[in-house]
Every structure is written in structure tokens, then in C-alpha cells.
Amino acid sequence: MKHALFFLSALVLLSAGAEAAQTTATTSSQPILGKHDNNAPINISSDNFQADLNGKTGTWTGNVLVIQGDMKMRANSVHMTTVNGKTDKIFASGNVVVDSPNSGTATGDNGVYSVVPRTVLMTGNVILKKGKDVMRGTQVTVNMATGQMVMTAGGAKTPNNPGGRVQSVFMPNSQTQ
Numbered sequence: 001m002k003h004a005l006f007f008l009s010a011l012v013l014l015s016a017g018a019e020a021a022q023t024t025a026t027t028s029s030q031p032i033l034g035k036h037d038n039n040a041p042i043n044i045s046s047d048n049f050q051a052d053l054n055g056k057t058g059t060w061t062g063n064v065l066v067i068q069g070d071m072k073m074r075a076n077s078v079h080m081t082t083v084n085g086k087t088d089k090i091f092a093s094g095n096v097v098v099d100s101p102n103s104g105t106a107t108g109d110n111g112v113y114s115v116v117p118r119t120v121l122m123t124g125n126v127i128l129k130k131g132k133d134v135m136r137g138t139q140v141t142v143n144m145a146t147g148q149m150v151m152t153a154g155g156a157k158t159p160n161n162p163g164g165r166v167q168s169v170f171m172p173n174s175q176t177q
Contacts, residue, residue: 019127022155026069029128036076039107040068040069041068042058042067042068043065043066043067044060044063044064044066044069044078045063045064045065046060046061046062046063046065046078047061047063048060048061048062049061049063052095053080053111054057056080056081056082056083056085057079057080057081058079058080059077059078059079059136060077060078060079060130061076061088062076062077063076064076064077064078066078069163070100070101070102070170071098071099071100071103072098072099073092073096073097073098073099073101074095074096075092075093075094075095075096075097075111076093076094076095077092077093077094078090078091078092078093079091079093082103086115088114088115088116089112089113089114089115090112090113090115091110091111091112092110092111092112093109093110093111093130094106094110095107095109095112096109096111096122098111104129104133105127105128105129105130106122106126106127106128106129106132107125107126107127107129108122108123108124108125108126108140109123109124109125110122110123110124110140111120111123116142117143117145118139119142119143119144120140120141120142120144121139121140121141122139122140123138123139124138125138126138126139126140126151128140128151131161131171132169132171133168133169133170133171134167134168134169135151135166135167135169136153136166136168137151137153137154137166137167138152138153138154139151139152139154140152151166152166153165153166
């Protein structure tokens, strides 16, 4: 479980921008995040951007790349919603890949970060990698406030998960702590 939590800490990359104004420390105090700098500039590039000023949303589409510090996220699209002027939810969809040298790589079809409850949900073909350690399933939910994670396979058989079960391989001597 400890290995698995490191994989998902990279997903908080998107939340950093939403919470940067509320954070006074230069590094996260959450152990799951390691020493990620929440105040580092967030760079987003994409083929297109569309804002709905009335709906208070923004959507980046086409080869979206989000970088903050050493964390990177790629997706086909990223959509952000706000409530009362603050980021509420961030949706990443299509070939979502979050990578960090400290946290490893998390991939999935879709990801949702809910800011207030501090939860991350990844769905689809979810694969978590750090070094030689790998976990596979169809859905993973992480509560960033408590550090609790639940991964399921939903009984669905996929090419990467032919048994329809959560699959995990941890190498006892790997340096993933």
C-alpha cells in the first residue's frame, strides 16, 4: 500500500494551482507528496483553450501538457470548474499520464481531482508504476487528506488486466520508498 500511494501523489499536480493561494508553505506538508513545491509556476500548453466566463470554466484541448516543478501531466483535454471563484474540480481525459521522478507514473483513461475533499479518482485502464513496482486496475480513488487509497478492477477484463482483478507486482529490493 505504501508503494501505491507514492504513485498517485503526482496527480495532485493539478490541485497545486488551485490551492497555491491558500498555501503559505513553499513545500507540501503531506507525506504523500514528498517535497512538491505548490508555489512553483504552473505551465499549461495545448493546441486550444476555451473559457466560459459565465459558467466559470476553462478547457484546454489537444496535446495538453501541464508542468509544475518536476511533475508533468499529459492528456487529450483538461477541464476546470470553479465555485465561488475557487477551483472546484479538475477533469483530465484521454490518455492521462502523470509523471514525477519522486512519485513514479500514473496512467489512466480519465482523472478527476475534487479540490475541497482532496480526492483523486482515475478510471479506465489504470496503471501505477514506480521503478519496477506496478499496479493495474480499472479504478483508483485516493483521499489526499487521509492517505487512503482504494483500487478496483470492477470485474472487467481488459488486455492489460485479463483476470478482471487488481494486479500488483512489488519488487522487495526496489528503491521506491
